[in-house]
Amino acid sequence: MRVRMTGLAGLAALAALLAGATPASAAPGDASAYAAKLELSLLGGNAVSAGPFAAADANGPTTGTFAAVDVPGVLKTGVLDASATRDDKTGGVHSRAVTADVRLDLLAAVTGAITAKAVEARCDATQKGVAGGTKLVGLELGKLGTVDAEPAPNTVVDVDLAGVDIAKLVFNEQVRHEDGSLTVNAVHLTLIGGVLGALGSGDLVLSSARCGPAGLPIPMASGAGLWLGLGLLGLVAVPAGTVALFRRRAKA
Structure with a gap:
């Protein structure tokens, strides 16, 4: 009887240890996305x-999904769409945001018309790592020139007035966070405030996707994950029972 109790005690102790050592972040990874956000002081x-x-x-x-955004003198869009999914079998996560029929009027007096048929950001996290990207369909930047349809990460275009920077546009902005996640902003406009700020200050983001890191590839609560967990528990519990049995025989 003593041998069985010792083995069960080892199982219980290890189970408690595993439960205590598995934080919420160990579950399959998180992902989120949105199509547009404005925080401006004009x-x-x-x-x-x-x-x-x-x-x-x-x-x-x-x-x-959102039908359209219309902020007079600032931004007008068509349909906005975003999605974020998680695969519990692999632990991978995916997020995506698309803003259609973009017309950015905020800079029009300085740069001319800035338009795009679609602005997309995506983010994918798998067991191999976290990656993301941006697609810009039919982008027109007026006097600012051109940017690739799939720009390199953190492509910056400065906007100046009479030689003074008043705004900054970042395409395919990629921000890696301390927790291992990644944020991809397809378009991030920052107004540079201060005495020379001709337009104001603040930020405007079009199509943002965040994801990762990937979570556990096999859920421990059921299926193959359950048997794997029990197997690990058994491997640790067996030596405890073996030691107890050896000691009892030695006494006999």
């Missing part, structure tokens, strides 16, 4: 705070 004291539009999260709701 010249003259006008504040514009809107969004995130069409927000989605791997924990639900996994999809988001």
